[in-house]
Amino acid sequence: MSKPDDLLGADVEGLARELDRLGTVFRVNADPEHVEKGLAQLVLTLVELLRQLMERQALRRMEQGTLTDEQIERLGETFMKLERRMEELKEHFGLEDRDLNLNLGPLGDLL
Amino acid sequence: MTLIELVDRVLNKGVTLTGDITLSVADVDLVYVGLRLLLASVGTLERLESEHT
Amino acid sequence: MLHLYALADHPVRLPPVQGIGGSALVAVEVEGIDAVLSSSPTTAHEATQEEILAHAAVVEKLASVNEAVLPARLSRPYENEIALSEAIRNRGPELRKALDRVRGCTEMGVRVIRESRSEHPDAVSGGEYMRGRLQEIRAAERVAEEIHDAVHAISRAETQQVLASPQLVLSAAYLLPRSEVDSLRTAVEKVGRTRPELTFICTGPWPPYSFALVDGSVGEQA
Numbered sequence: 411m412s413k414p415d416d417l418l419g420a421d422v423e424g425l426a427r428e429l430d431r432l433g434t435v436f437r438v439n440a441d442p443e444h445v446e447k448g449l450a451q452l453v454l455t456l457v458e459l460l461r462q463l464m465e466r467q468a469l470r471r472m473e474q475g476t477l478t479d480e481q482i483e484r485l486g487e488t489f490m491k492l493e494r495r496m497e498e499l500k501e502h503f504g505l506e507d508r509d510l511n512l513n514l515g516p517l518g519d520l521l
Numbered sequence: 522m523t524l525i526e527l528v529d530r531v532l533n534k535g536v537t538l539t540g541d542i543t544l545s546v547a548d549v550d551l552v553y554v555g556l557r558l559l560l561a562s563v564g565t566l567e568r569l570e571s572e573h574t
Numbered sequence: 575m576l577h578l579y580a581l582a583d584h585p586v587r588l589p590p591v592q593g594i595g596g597s598a599l600v601a602v603e604v605e606g607i608d609a610v611l612s613s614s615p616t617t618a619h620e621a622t623q624e625e626i627l628a629h630a631a632v633v634e635k636l637a638s639v640n641e642a643v644l645p646a647r648l649s650r651p652y653e654n655e656i657a658l659s660e661a662i663r664n665r666g667p668e669l670r671k672a673l674d675r676v677r678g679c680t681e682m683g684v685r686v687i688r689e690s691r692s693e694h695p696d697a698v699s700g701g702e703y704m705r706g707r708l709q710e711i712r713a714a715e716r717v718a719e720e721i722h723d724a725v726h727a728i729s730r731a732e733t734q735q736v737l738a739s740p741q742l743v744l745s746a747a748y749l750l751p752r753s754e755v756d757s758l759r760t761a762v763e764k765v766g767r768t769r770p771e772l773t774f775i776c777t778g779p780w781p782p783y784s785f786a787l788v789d790g791s792v793g794e795q796a
Binding site for chain 3: 523526527528530531532533534535536537538
């Protein structure tokens with residue numbers, strides 16, 4: 411089973427942009443009931459999973475010394491931004507960590 | 522705490538013979554699918570959003 | 575439709591309990607492996623709390639009167655015996671290996687929890703964030719290693735997950751002979767005393783859900 415080495419290449423910044431868009435969608439519609447909580451739960455679970463995976467991969471690369479200082483700086487900022495955005499969205503939908511099923515089961519081995 | 526642990530074991534661990542892949546993630550490939558699914562979900566959300574305004 | 579609770583050595587001892595919805599437990603043999611089943615009145619649907627608890631109760635009882643039990647995950651019902659038998663036959667060697675591994679054993683869970691870390695002040699730079707995260711993970715891995723060292727002589731297999739969430743420093747499961755349960759608790763308590771800022775919790779004994787497979791997605795040897 412090959413590990414997703416280029417998951418980072420799959421674009422942390424792209425994910426941040428999507429997350430920004432998500433925030434916009436949810437903000438425009440003030441009533442969280444309009445967007446099914448179940449769907450939000452699904453989306454946020456996936457986002458959180460990807461965020462954690464990518465963060466772990468980035469940290470591993472940092473440990474291995476294969477990232478430049480600039481890349482480390484940019485990645486760190488993006489992850490922080492993602493984390494903040496996640497908190498906002500979770501709060502908006504009244505979701506807790508456990509609602510996002512953060513016990514990752516087998517994929518947890520990748521963390 | 523124990524109830525959460527129990528539910529986690531019953532739903533996420535244990536042998537599966539049906540080949541069900543629960544969305545709480547089964548293996549690496551699902552992550553790639555997940556990114557696309559995620560983007561598709563964003564599209565769905567936007568559509569839902571526009572349907573309600 | 576059939577609901578699967580667990581696989582076990584043939585002949586399995588069926589405990590005097592009912593299955594989901596009051597159905598009767600039956601055992602179907604497939605090449606030396608017994609599948610413990612009951613009829614399932616409905617088709618696939620999202621599991622209710624009642625079903626989860628009923629399933630867990632049956633698995634619990636099975637594990638208490640049989641030496642080797644592979645708990646089944648709660649999943650959608652099987653069409654019929656034929657489909658189920660074929661699935662078991664196809665995975666025969668793997669399942670037998672898994673049964674051998676859990677024979678005589680039980681599962682203990684260990685969780686190590688810390689207080690919420692303070693929110694990142696906005697002034698933290700990207701680089702500081704990354705270095706901070708790396709430190710957190712390394713510290714959590716050290717805890718995982720200490721527990722591993724303390725119990726690995728008595729455990730047959732383990733799974734460990736570090737920092738699945740900010741407060742959950744470690745969540746782990748250990749497969750060990752039933753006779754060693756108290757030894758594990760003592761060993762974990764000992765590590766806990768050296769780290770008073772963390773909370774160490776042992777749960778179980780559990781039927782070996784986390785070690786139901788040898789290869790594949792669940793229960794890889796750490």
